[in-house]
Each structure stands twice: as C-alpha cells, then as structure tokens.
Amino acid sequence: MTSLLYLCVHLRDFAAQSLACSHPELCSRAVAVLSGDPPLERVFAMNRPARLLGLESGMSRVQAESFPVEVLCRDRRQEDAAFAELMSCAQQFSPKVEMIASPQEETCGATIVLDVSGSERLLGSARQIATKLQKSMHALGFETSVAASQNAYAAVLAARGIQGITTIEPGNEKKTLAPLPLSILGLDDAQAHTFETWGIHTLGQLAALPAKSLVARVGQSGLRLQALARGEYNHFLVPAEEPADAALCESRELEHPVELLAPLLFLLSQMLEQVLQRAAQRAQAIASLETCLILDSNVSGGDTSYTKRPEHRRTVRPALPERDRHTLLKLIQLDLELHPPEAAVIGLRIEARPARPQTMQQGLFAAHAPEAGRLEILLARLRKLVGESRVGSPELLDSHAPEAFRVGSFEVGRAAIQPDVHSTKQSANASALRMVRPPRMVAIELRGNTPSAMHYEGQRLRLQAGSGPWRTSGAWWTHPAWCREEWDVVLQEQSPRCLRLAHDPGANCWYVIGIYD
Incomplete structure (x- = not known):
C-alpha cells in the first residue's frame, strides 16, 4: 500500500513578494504594503529588509512612512496573477493541490498543500521533491518554506514555523512541532488570551495538556487545536479546481x-x-x-x-x-x-x-471556408x-x-432564420416588394396632393391608381431628423406595374424605392 506524503509550500508576506516579482527594483529595498481604505490604511505585509528595520503589521500609514521604507498600496490583481503562477508551478508536481490560504482571504501569507503520494519513483524522495519544488518557486521570484510529512497539517504548521526545507519522519510530528509558537495556529482573540493566561506559548506545551481538562475549559475547539499541535489532525485534501x-x-x-x-x-x-x-x-x-x-x-x-x-x-x-x-x-x-x-x-x-x-468539417481537397x-x-x-x-x-x-x-x-x-411553412402557404398569392438600391429620383406631377403622373426612365407615365400617404418621422429632437411619406401607385400601361414611391418633405424630392412583382 502506498504511504501518504504531503508537501506544504508557505510564502510569508505574499503581497510584498508579488509586488517584488513584478518590480525587480524593489527586491533590494525595504517595502511595506498597505491594505484598507484611506485614511484607515494599515500595514498588511512587508519584506525582510522592512522587518529588520522594526516595521510591524498593523501600523498606520503615518507610522510606516516614518521608517525609511517604500510604502505601496495592495494590488489584488497582481496578487491573483502571481498566485495563479504559483498554482501552475505546483500543479507540475501533482494534480492534487489545495489552497489553505490565498490572496482572496485577508491573510498576508499564501499556503498550498500538495498530495505527492506515490510519486517517489518519479520525482525522488520527499526531500528531493521538496528541493525541486522550492527551486521552481525561486525561479519565479518567490521565497518559500517547504515541509513534507505524512500528515497534511503537520506539514502546514512546519512550513509556517520553520524556514527552509523540513522533512518530518513518520512518528516525529509531535517532536518537530513542539518548539513552534502557538500563534501559527491562527487563534482568535479569546483563545489567545486564555492560553496566555495559562502560560501556554508553544505547540509542545499545548500538546502536553490533559485532553479532558482542556475540552472542559475550552470546548471541542481545544481538542482540535491539541490534535493540530500533536500533528495528529486528519485532513481531507480537497484539490482546487479552477473554473473552466x-x-x-x-x-x-x-x-x-x-x-x-x-x-x-x-x-x-x-x-x-x-x-x-x-x-x-x-x-x-x-x-x-x-x-x-x-x-x-x-x-x-x-x-x-x-x-x-x-x-x-x-x-x-x-x-x-x-x-x-x-x-x-x-x-x-x-x-x-x-x-x-x-x-x-x-x-x-x-x-x-x-x-x-x-470544430469545422473540412473538405477532402480544400477548405469549405x-x-x-x-x-x-x-x-x-x-x-x-x-x-x-x-x-x-x-x-x-x-x-x-x-x-x-x-x-x-x-x-x-x-442561426439561420427558418421560414414559417404555414405562413408561406397562406401568402402564396402575395406580391413581393423588391427594393431599389440606391433609390431612383423621379419627377412627380400632383393633382391636389395626390400623384397623377411621373417621369420615369425617360417617359411620362400616367398613374392609374394610388394609395397613401403613409407618414413616418423621428429624431426631430436631434440632427439630422428624418421624415418620409410613402405611396403605392399603379402605372397606366398595357401590363400595369405597381411601384412604391417615397417623398422627402424636407428636400421636396420624390424617389422610386421599390417595385412589386
């Protein structure tokens, strides 16, 4: 049976690292990243040079600017792009990758867990895989801590608390995690105050407490925290699936x-x-x-x-x-x-x-389009x-x-418009109007307000009958406005023809715009 093996990659102050990746000139400077709305911006993340100067998370903009650091605003879009590169790099080692902490959350770090069980023959031992993964991350410009363990959350806590590469042998989870500070568990204010009152500062001290007494005073959450401190908390890895x-x-x-x-x-x-x-x-x-x-x-x-x-x-x-x-x-x-x-x-x-x-169907000898x-x-x-x-x-x-x-x-x-079979049968005797493009200008003789004759194609033609006008207009509140009067007329010939005329009142011009079949 293949033994389980999890790798955890933790990036401290991911917001600052993502900015340094896109701005290489910032790597040699002390940088502080602010988050929040002005004027309530607070220091959210910082790089190592800024931390050495004494800068701390939670400081206001005024306090941060009193240090010789480069103060920048948080760029969530840049963080998302950098995290996508991080996930793409991790997925080269395993398709099973879970996000424990990401830029979408209000955490300054980024943590991902990989399930590399059964890949030892392909990628090497746990330390070799961790070394290759760290080098791949470093090539992208990220400083990471990598931990390997048979327990997923033991690897998470080791990566968050120990710099570099950590390999936890089976059965040594409790010993490896014992000196780490209690703060890496992400306690809320009430839990942190309780353990501070008891004098509990490390995971080893929490793991040594009697389980029954801990549950009686803290509740079931205390049992979970103790299991995490001992490296015994069972975690079901849910791989992150990017939407299609x-x-x-x-x-x-x-x-x-x-x-x-x-x-x-x-x-x-x-x-x-x-x-x-x-x-x-x-x-x-x-x-x-x-x-x-x-x-x-x-x-x-x-x-x-x-x-x-x-x-x-x-x-x-x-x-x-x-x-x-x-x-x-x-x-x-x-x-x-x-x-x-x-x-x-x-x-x-x-x-x-x-x-x-x-996908398109191609022709045998030539493309169809x-x-x-x-x-x-x-x-x-x-x-x-x-x-x-x-x-x-x-x-x-x-x-x-x-x-x-x-x-x-x-x-x-x-989609092509499908003809209506029923309407086609019912209107089989209807005439079709063929539009004349461009419209042909004609001269019209009026009897009153009704067309009586027209000069069309070099001839004077009398109009046998006419119907109209149909007036349409619009856009009179803008320029140019439009107005049109339309007539259907029948020419007085041996084989009468039916035309559609249009009159533009503004220009006082007449046009032939259509011919009925």
Whole structure:
C-alpha cells in the first residue's frame, strides 16, 4: 500500500513578494504594503529588509512612512496573477493541490498543500521533491518554506514555523512541532488570551495538556487545536479546481518606459505563449483577449505609485476561438496601431477569456471556408484602412427610420432564420416588394396632393391608381431628423406595374424605392 506524503509550500508576506516579482527594483529595498481604505490604511505585509528595520503589521500609514521604507498600496490583481503562477508551478508536481490560504482571504501569507503520494519513483524522495519544488518557486521570484510529512497539517504548521526545507519522519510530528509558537495556529482573540493566561506559548506545551481538562475549559475547539499541535489532525485534501471559464492572465513590468511598438510586441509574444500553453492544458482556445498597457504617469500626469498608474486597454475578439499565437499577436498589433497609447509604457498585462475551440468539417481537397485566422487579420487590416465603423456585419436597429442599421463585429455561427411553412402557404398569392438600391429620383406631377403622373426612365407615365400617404418621422429632437411619406401607385400601361414611391418633405424630392412583382 502506498504511504501518504504531503508537501506544504508557505510564502510569508505574499503581497510584498508579488509586488517584488513584478518590480525587480524593489527586491533590494525595504517595502511595506498597505491594505484598507484611506485614511484607515494599515500595514498588511512587508519584506525582510522592512522587518529588520522594526516595521510591524498593523501600523498606520503615518507610522510606516516614518521608517525609511517604500510604502505601496495592495494590488489584488497582481496578487491573483502571481498566485495563479504559483498554482501552475505546483500543479507540475501533482494534480492534487489545495489552497489553505490565498490572496482572496485577508491573510498576508499564501499556503498550498500538495498530495505527492506515490510519486517517489518519479520525482525522488520527499526531500528531493521538496528541493525541486522550492527551486521552481525561486525561479519565479518567490521565497518559500517547504515541509513534507505524512500528515497534511503537520506539514502546514512546519512550513509556517520553520524556514527552509523540513522533512518530518513518520512518528516525529509531535517532536518537530513542539518548539513552534502557538500563534501559527491562527487563534482568535479569546483563545489567545486564555492560553496566555495559562502560560501556554508553544505547540509542545499545548500538546502536553490533559485532553479532558482542556475540552472542559475550552470546548471541542481545544481538542482540535491539541490534535493540530500533536500533528495528529486528519485532513481531507480537497484539490482546487479552477473554473473552466476563468480568465488567463499574464503581466510584466518594464525597467524603462517604452514608446515603440516593436519591443512591446516582442514581450507580448512571450506572454501570449504562456497564456496559450495554459489554455492548451485545458483543451481550450482564446475567445477574447484584453491588452492593458500601464502608462508612465510622469508623462501623462497621473499618480506615481506602482499600483495607481493610468492604463490603456484594448480588446480583440476573434470571430472564432483562436489558438494560433501569430494570429492573436497580429490582431493586437493592428489594433494598437489604430489606437496607440497616449504615453510611454512601463508595464503590460493581458487577460484572455478561454472558450471551447470551434470544430469545422473540412473538405477532402480544400477548405469549405477561408481560414478563420487569416480572415480575422484581413478584417483588422481593413478596419485600419477604412475605419472601424465600415467593416463588419450589418445589424438592423430598433427604429422606424428607413433602412436604419449599424455595422457590428463579424460573428460566425448565427442561426439561420427558418421560414414559417404555414405562413408561406397562406401568402402564396402575395406580391413581393423588391427594393431599389440606391433609390431612383423621379419627377412627380400632383393633382391636389395626390400623384397623377411621373417621369420615369425617360417617359411620362400616367398613374392609374394610388394609395397613401403613409407618414413616418423621428429624431426631430436631434440632427439630422428624418421624415418620409410613402405611396403605392399603379402605372397606366398595357401590363400595369405597381411601384412604391417615397417623398422627402424636407428636400421636396420624390424617389422610386421599390417595385412589386
């Protein structure tokens, strides 16, 4: 039977570490991260140089600024992106990964547990796996503590309380955890005050208390805390499953402001490759891609803090979910050439929305339709040449204005309108109106207010009968307003024809807009 083996990775002050990963220049400085709404901001996390200066969690902004530290606001979006990289790295060692503490919670650290049971032959001993995992995390820019044990929560407490790599042999959980402080259990204020009154400061002291007396004074929660202190608490690992429609994010900070598009495209290409690899692991493609360029506030006149920079956002939506990096990069390039940023760029962030890839039946010798990627690039180039409002698919507007429409984005796969069989049979003898585009201007002779003759196609034609007018108007409160009067008339010929005329009262012009079959 395969023995259980759990690995725990703990990152102290994860908020500060995530900022240092995106801003390498902060690694050598003392940094304090604030959380909360002004003016009640408090120190939430800090790096090691700031802690050595005497900075403590819970200090106000005024107190933090009295130290020679870099005071920054918490960037939850950056934390989420960094935590996604952390989870992706952990899942390379095991598909069973549980989040014990994450940036979504109000904790300054991040803790994850991996179930690596049965992987010793593939990855080596417990210490070897822990060493490889720590090196992988360090390559991403994270300082971690890793612990391995057959008990999941024993590994969690060891990783939180002991720096570096800790391997707990079976049966030594209580001995290894004994010198650790009681605070790593996450006690509430009442529990902390009770144990402080009793003089209990370490896990070993808590583990040595009589169980019955502890339950009688503290309750069932005391029994759970003692089991944790002894390394005997049984934990059922629940692997974290990312939603199928969760966004795929990548971000990167630049050392110097960049004004040219070519170097930005080089970095975006690398970021796209990472996003597409993560999408391929889900067997998905990219349905939409948002590019966020973080601008230099010294040029655009904004806030100079790292977490409050002006942004230039653009979104590209391929007609079909796309997997090709070159196609997506070309779409971003054409869109940024059409909508360039207003200042130099100091940071990049992309957010991709995944979707199921489109499956299409191909022909035996040739494709049934143009390739979606090449077609999308062609449309993007046309938008750059003639304007965005002139390329796409026409969409009818909810208006009584004649032929009111707008040009929307091109979409594939719209359901075709099925004809109503019953209505077709009932109206089999009805005439069809064929619209004349563009409408033909004609001269009309009136008898009173009714058309009596018209000059059409070089001839003067008498009107045998007419019906109308039907008046429509709208948008009189804006410019331009529209107004139209329509008539159905029958020409007096050997084979009478029925036409539809339109009169524009504003311009006093008549047009032929339709011919009945």
